[in-house]
Amino acid sequence: MSLENWASNRWLEKIGSDREEIERLLANADGHLGDYRIAVASEMTSDAQLSLAWDSIRASATAALRAAGYRVVRGGGEHYRTIEALEFSIDPERKLIPRLDALRRKRNTGAYDDYGLVAQGEADLAGKLAAEIRRDVEGWIRKNHADKMT
Structure with missing residues (x-):
C-alpha cells in the first residue's frame, strides 16, 4: 500500500501544501501538547489529559500527511485514516x-459514551506519545519535505 493507493481508493485526495500550513499544524500540535501539560500539572481528569494529548497527536499526523501532499477525504473516517x-x-x-x-478508541468512548474510564497510565502514555510523535514528524518532514519547514 502507498499514499497513491489510498488516493486511488478515494480515502485521500492529492492536494498541495505550503510551509505556512505545515508550521500552523505543528504549532497546533504544540499548543495541544502545552495544554496537556497544564492539565497534568493542575490534576485535571485523565479523560481530559488524554483528549488533549490525542489532539496533539492528530495535529502532528495531519502535518505529516499534508507535507506529503495529501489530505483525508471528508466523511471517510478522517481521524482514523490520519x-x-x-x-x-x-x-x-x-x-x-x-x-x-x-x-483513539478510549478517547472516543470518553468523549461520546462513557466519561471517566481513562486510567491515568493511559493518559500518561498518550502524553508521552504526543511529544515523541511531534518530534518525529518534524524530523521526518525536515528530511523528506525540507521545503515545508523553515
Whole structure:
C-alpha cells in the first residue's frame, strides 16, 4: 500500500501544501501538547489529559500527511485514516499505530459514551506519545519535505 493507493481508493485526495500550513499544524500540535501539560500539572481528569494529548497527536499526523501532499477525504473516517497514514511517514513498521488506535478508541468512548474510564497510565502514555510523535514528524518532514519547514 502507498499514499497513491489510498488516493486511488478515494480515502485521500492529492492536494498541495505550503510551509505556512505545515508550521500552523505543528504549532497546533504544540499548543495541544502545552495544554496537556497544564492539565497534568493542575490534576485535571485523565479523560481530559488524554483528549488533549490525542489532539496533539492528530495535529502532528495531519502535518505529516499534508507535507506529503495529501489530505483525508471528508466523511471517510478522517481521524482514523490520519493516524493510519503514519505508516507512510514515521511508522513504516506499524509498531506505533495499534497503540494509537487503542488510545483513539478510549478517547472516543470518553468523549461520546462513557466519561471517566481513562486510567491515568493511559493518559500518561498518550502524553508521552504526543511529544515523541511531534518530534518525529518534524524530523521526518525536515528530511523528506525540507521545503515545508523553515
